Amino acid sequence: MTRPAFPGATSISALAVYDGVAPDGLAGGAPHLHTVSAEAYLVVAGHGRLHTIDGAGTFAERPLAPGDLVWFAPGVIHRAVNDGGLAVRVIMQNAGLPEAGDAVMTFPDDVLADPGRYADAAELPGPDASDVDRLAAAHARRDLAVEGYLALFGDAAEDGGAVDRGRLARLHARAAALVRPRVPEWRDRWRDGAVAAALETGERLDALDAGRDAGMGAAGVAEASGAPDFGMCGRLRRYDTTRLDPTGGDR
Template identity: 80%
Template sequence: MPAFPGATSVSALEVYDGVAPDGLAGGTPHVHLVSAEAYLVVGGRGRLHTIDGARTFAERALAPGDVVWFAPGVIHRAINDGGLEVHVIMQNAGLPEAGDAVMTFPDDVLADPERYADAAALPGPEASDADRLAAAHARRDLAVAGYLALFGDDGDDGAVDPDRLGRLHARAAALVRPRVPDWRARWQAGALAVARETGHRLDALERGGDPGLAEARAAEASVAPAFGMCGRLQRYDTTNDHPEGAR
């Protein structure tokens, strides 16, 4: 099967409309460690809240046709102001699905891998839709509590506490570090292999040869619903490796 363009992955996302304890509807704040992410807004209205590596908080309006993207390391939270739907494009297909994201749970949860795993888990497909949605909201609410704590104790002036943000970065890196060998293998077989293939095609064209046109094939993806961190997903299976809970 040919690789999906750019060795990315794509999913359709209906952002949660349940209200978190701070009065805002939307998804779970989280951060990706090695993969960039992009939103293509296709319906509704909302906002994207971000905290970047320079400790800067920003809010961006989201409306149909908007495209926003952010580097790995940017904490982000999708706010649903009414029917917000986006198509999500993720770098390094396979890595986000293998746990590249860390949710902004309170520090005591981030410090304990077992507690983090328990807090991040959702019921399986044997559970009712209502129970799974309730668990996704509870997980979101716990991450919102940790996210709000990053702003310190001086109110809602948007000032991010540098020590708390630095500690979250350290906790997140420690949580994912054991997965790096698996991620490296996925990257080598996916995004890196696709980039190298482009180089081989350029080399063949430069030599006057066939860049692989005789072996060209088409493919299509199957789709499966899931409860993600930010909302209900229609996940397009371009890698055949999509455990529950990603995105």
């Protein structure tokens, strides 16, 4: 028997936002966007801010405190700023896609234009490296993303001015080009995950409408654990919410 799908075919992780300070004086994570998956933050501890740039180029800053819930569409550039002990639960649409690379950090344009340079800049040392070395690499990666993020504002960056729409459009184009080779594999993950979950709901509704058991007789329970890691925004614990078959493989 396969274990039940996580609600909505989403994924969840625990995030402790980095408290190291970037070159612009703000502590926190690497600005980035997701190309096809929406994301939500549920704040569970500490305080901070969420910086966003939407698809139209509008910049916004939202305070974050325990109990706050904010979510944003694919394509929104976001940066978590840690003002003290900021910890969130991250809920991602399309479980499996974000983990398969559906994120593009806001590196400078010359890095985004070269897939090889982008991959080198995004990569962290493997799990065999020390936590000190991995954290230092995560901070260096964050700092490079902040450099490109600030460049989106052009000469107005220090004055909190408007985003340069031409630069933003170029970043969107670079992001699309970077992830395009992954699309066939992502499509398979989407069909086996979010699409399958939606179709299953329809099948249950059809069964109820016909007066049949909607699958309650085969209902099961699942749980997941996650290993700590270094993410784009902070120390991350991802939980495996993929559905597994009895032999332990992906469905």
